[in-house]
Amino acid sequence: MCIATAPNCILQTAPDSFLPTAPKVLIVGAGIVGAAIAYFLARAGAQVTLLDAKAPAAGASGASDGAVSVASKRPGPMMALACEARSLYRQWAEQGILSDIYHSRPTYLFARTDEEVAVIAHQGSDLMALGERILPLTHAELMQRVPGLGRHVLAGMKVPDDGHALGYRVVDRLLQVSGAQVLRHTPVQRLALSDGRVVGVVTAQGPLVADVVVVAAGLGSGALVGLQDILMPRKGQLIVTDRASLSGAALPGPLMSAGYLAAKRRMVLGHSSTSLVIDPLATGQFLIGSSRETGFEDRQTDIQTVSTLLREALAVYPALARQRVIRTFAGIRIGTRDGLPIVGPHPTLPGLFIATGMEGDGICLAPVIGAAVADMVLQARARFDISVLNPGRFGDLPLQQTH
Ligand SMILES: Cc1cc2nc3c(=O)[nH]c(=O)nc-3n(C[C@H](O)[C@H](O)[C@H](O)COP(=O)(O)OP(=O)(O)OC[C@H]3O[C@@H](n4cnc5c(N)ncnc54)[C@H](O)[C@@H]3O)c2cc1C
Missing domain, CATH: 3.30.9.10 (D-Amino Acid Oxidase, subunit A, domain 2)
Known part of the structure; x- marks a missing residue:
């Protein structure tokens, strides 16, 4: 049995503005991380749209193994979070969501x-x-x-x-169960800003507005959120x-x-x-x-x-x-430069959250990252303490984009 990573009652980010009860959330990237965030947000009543430059699981999530493994993790936060994530996989299997996809071994x-x-x-x-x-x-x-x-x-x-689940199958199932809208072949070119706040994204098809934007675009996150030198x-x-x-x-x-x-x-x-x-x-x-x-x-x-x-x-x-x-x-x-994922609110831009840099652990960690990001976006009580992954540890992350 794993010891929990302090699912305490702190708010991970101070509420920066009033959020409607069913906020409109755009998620950039429909890999396993984006899909897990979409699942938890949709379940909590958010209106979720995922945009992918190609298609769901077109990135690392569709070209990987599927070890849901605590045995392999670096000791410290990664091992503890993997333990929590594996418990969520078990719950999803017991609830029937992943009963044909996740298995223990x-x-x-x-x-x-x-x-x-x-x-x-x-x-x-x-x-x-x-x-x-x-x-x-x-x-x-x-x-x-x-x-x-x-x-x-x-x-x-x-x-x-330990356990196993193929990434592309998990993505497919989470998107199906969440009912989130998925826009394929829709690369996000840049963020849309107004008064120093992120208010949506710009695509080749035009701008899309939202209450909150989450960037979970793997390597594509770099240019969008100022992480080029860190990923x-x-x-x-x-x-x-x-x-x-x-x-x-x-x-x-x-x-x-x-x-x-x-x-x-x-x-x-x-x-x-x-x-x-x-x-x-x-x-x-x-x-x-x-x-x-x-x-x-x-x-x-x-x-x-x-x-x-x-x-x-x-x-x-x-x-x-x-x-x-x-x-x-x-x-x-x-x-990432320090070997830990980057997950949490952008340090200087309200309305923007980041979830990337999972390296070889994203299939395993996705459920815990999904739940944690959903809690932050919805300003809800944090189920998991992922403060060690906060993007602010790399400074202000200035964007290199014109508006
Ligand atoms: C060989 C290999 C083996 C692995 N084995 C394991 C394993 O056994 N267990 C484990 O836990 N993990 C494993 N991993 C790691 C795991 O696959 C990744 O950590 C995980 O898939 C990352 O998911 P993601 O959603 O962050 O990124 P991705 O799956 O890469 O998704 C990012 C998505 O964003 C989209 N995108 C990018 N830029 C833009 C843009 N500008 N606009 C719109 N969309 C955009 C892409 O098209 C892509 O679909 C392995 C990885 C590899 C390569």
């Missing part, structure tokens, strides 16, 4: 060197401190639970209570195999390398260690990934990176040699 962390064994032990202590169940495993115990593992794997840890793209390449099983997932849970944890903890290990995850999908296929290529925005895959990932994956789980590769693809994570 364990995560298996594995180590190939003594240094990696230490990384996993640290992660285990941090997880336990949060109240998470963990089960340290020797090589023999891992082999018993995951037959077919390679002999280079020294030890590992089972984290039983950074990080490409991830993924490989999909054919089915290893015709009756559900071929392994009880994903195999996640200590290198992946080290990347999240911003540690550099002594030997080159790929941040590898071998994810058994419910279809019986494997999803193998992924690279972390900072500064790359293109969605191409390349032979060098794909072959490195496959070589590492085969060493960890030689049984993969029986599979065919049927597809490769890449998505772009959006990181």
Whole structure:
């Protein structure tokens, strides 16, 4: 059981103006973050319109894995928020909203060197401190639970209570359930300002007015809200195999390398260690990934990176040699300078909220971000304390746009 992140009764933003009972809210970006915000706002009675430059889940949310994982998170606010988010996913599954999309499953962390064994032990202590169940495993115990593992794997840890949900399916369902209006192929060119307040957005089709604007546009948020120098793209390449099983997932849970944890903890290990995850999908296929290529925005895959990932994956789980590769693809994570998402009111522009920079954790965190942003927009009691993600930590965020 996780310890809650202080869902206390504070207002996260001082009410800056009178809001009508059913405020008109424009959300820029129909990825998983925009969709989750739309869901909570619509449920509370707001009139919600999402605008997307392309289509729902056209960005990272449609080109990712779907680990709803506390096991993998950096200790501190990210781990605590992931714990809350996973609880919301469970509730959505129990309520029938995501019963066919979210499922619980364990995560298996594995180590190939003594240094990696230490990384996993640290992660285990941090997880336990949060109240998470963990089960340290020797090589023999891992082999018993995951037959077919390679002999280079020294030890590992089972984290039983994680889950999985494919991002594009969650987006689709949340938009459907929210009943929000979605405007496709409608890139927002800039914000509309009046008397120092954001009063809407400008699109190629003309201006749209609103009581509140929320920018949840991934990398596209940069230019709109003054975050160009703070957001950074990080490409991830993924490989999909054919089915290893015709009756559900071929392994009880994903195999996640200590290198992946080290990347999240911003540690550099002594030997080159790929941040590898071998994810058994419910279809019986494997999803193998992924690279972390900072500064790359293109969605191409390349032979060098794909072959490195496959070589590492085969060493960890030689049984993969029986599979065919049927597809490769890449998505772009959006990181931030300090490694934390940016969520909350714009520091100087009333009427504007930001929710971006989720990097590799947005599928997992989306429900908690959605609820927290809805509370801020509606000036309601905060269910979650996300003050550590406040955009104001980067200063005034001056806009580079003309009005
Ligand atoms: C390879 C890979 C693996 C991943 N695996 C996981 C995982 O296992 N678990 C996990 O939790 N997370 C994972 N992630 C991270 C996750 O996918 C992202 O954090 C999440 O999808 C971000 O969602 P978002 O809504 O912020 O952005 P996006 O999904 O990128 O949505 C932004 C939307 O804004 C639109 N847009 C941009 N600019 C404009 C504009 N000017 N006007 C209108 N619309 C605009 C775009 O078209 C896009 O649809 C992974 C990511 C990658 C790349």
